[in-house]
Amino acid sequence: MRNVIIIGSGPAGYTAAIYAARAGLEPVLLASSVEAGGELMNTTEIENFPGFPDGIMGPDLMAKFQEQAERFGTEVILDDVTELDLRGETKTVKTGYSGDFEGRTVIFATGSAYRKLGLGDEDRLSGRGVSWCATCDGFFFKGKEIAVVGGGDSAMEEATFLTRFASKVYVIHRRDSLKASKIMQDRAFANEKIEFVWNSEVVGITGEGAVDGLTLRDTIDGSERHLAIGGLFVAIGNDPRTHLVHGQLDLTDEGTIAVEGRSSRTNLPGVFAAGDVIDPHYRQAITAAGSGTVAALDAEHYLSALDDAEKLDEEGETAEAEALIASA
Incomplete structure (x- = not known):
């Protein structure tokens, strides 16, 4: 059983992994087998990402993201997610070649895909x-x-x-x-x-x-x-990659995943979303990274509340345990 399963390997996914790993949650990050690194892998020089005054190439930036996430203990797996079951207390993530993963929380950070002309x-x-x-x-x-x-x-x-x-x-x-x-x-x-x-x-x-x-x-x-x-x-824009969560997570009118306020909380407990998949407006690498931070902190808070609720339940404080989980 994993504490945190992160789906997506762009700035949001890797930043969530960095924060979750530093919190000792030992996350696993499922990156695509063919599109690992997200849209920045197809980007030339990036001049507006803080910390790189001379700019940096997109693939180089994503390599640094991955290196930092792995340094703190993130397990990165290059495989494609084929199916999700997010409704229960235990979340199930099925992949093409690496089998099934079960987790207490899922952070969905799949980004967006190139929009076509439709010709x-x-x-x-x-x-x-x-x-x-x-x-x-x-x-x-x-x-x-x-x-x-x-x-x-x-x-x-x-x-x-x-x-x-x-x-x-x-x-x-x-x-x-x-x-x-x-x-x-x-x-x-x-x-x-x-x-x-x-x-x-x-x-x-x-x-x-x-x-x-x-x-x-x-x-x-x-x-x-x-x-x-x-x-x-x-180059006419992108569409959020939400096909895996249709029928499970609520979507906005723009087609992005709906979250609660400025948080990353979706309509399902223990499921969080970050990056371009929730952002129809700004869609920048830095805003996606910040969104990944929020998701990791929300997941950490949720897991802490679950652990505290289990202790209360063992002590017979069932009502208090349920209230704690509901507020997580």
Whole structure:
């Protein structure tokens, strides 16, 4: 029986592991077999994470997170969670290859997944010109004209990074202004290789064996035109990874896991959530890390209350024990 089972290996999951391990709870962290480290594994230089005045690459930051968590005794397992049973006092977590885990508490920190355009040719041409990760695939587009779809910080970061390889980068956005932060906008506007295509949406991707162009629709007059490119990078946001808890944990209107106030407490006792999976607004590495801290402290408090309640129950103080658990 584990005290704490952490599902997810981004900043929230690893920070929760660091705090839980330092509290002597001997957590086990279940990281994905193929996506361990979360979205930061696909991020270039991070300049706004405290403690790194010269910046740090995303994969390097996540390696440090893992090293610190393991230093304090976290067991990290690279496996995929396939099924959860969170309703009872004992939580059961099933994995693909490592068997079942039982725990007194679960911290759910699965982050979010890349959002797709929803076009029929998007999946067909995935890996043949369509990508969601500039750091993963940018090198393969050396000397080509490519496009990035989106208007937020992620899109500006992708576009700026891709200018290292591409001869030209079109940024396609549905509106005539960006959602990105000012510093990210300024960098993109100042880059001579970036050209903005305003008030346009991608309604088609062309190409047989590989992407050779896009069909764009004007969002104002509805007219369509063809844009010849050799690659498409989609950076239109992310969706919280909540499929494992559907029917068990309450969700918000935004699709994130609902928690109580500023805590990490979900609708089920002993189940806590942290990071992007509860945050539809800020979605930063530092806010996810802070959220992981909250989850670990909430779990520690809950476990302490359980232990105290067991002692009260043994002494015949049943009502007091039930009240203590209810307040945890």
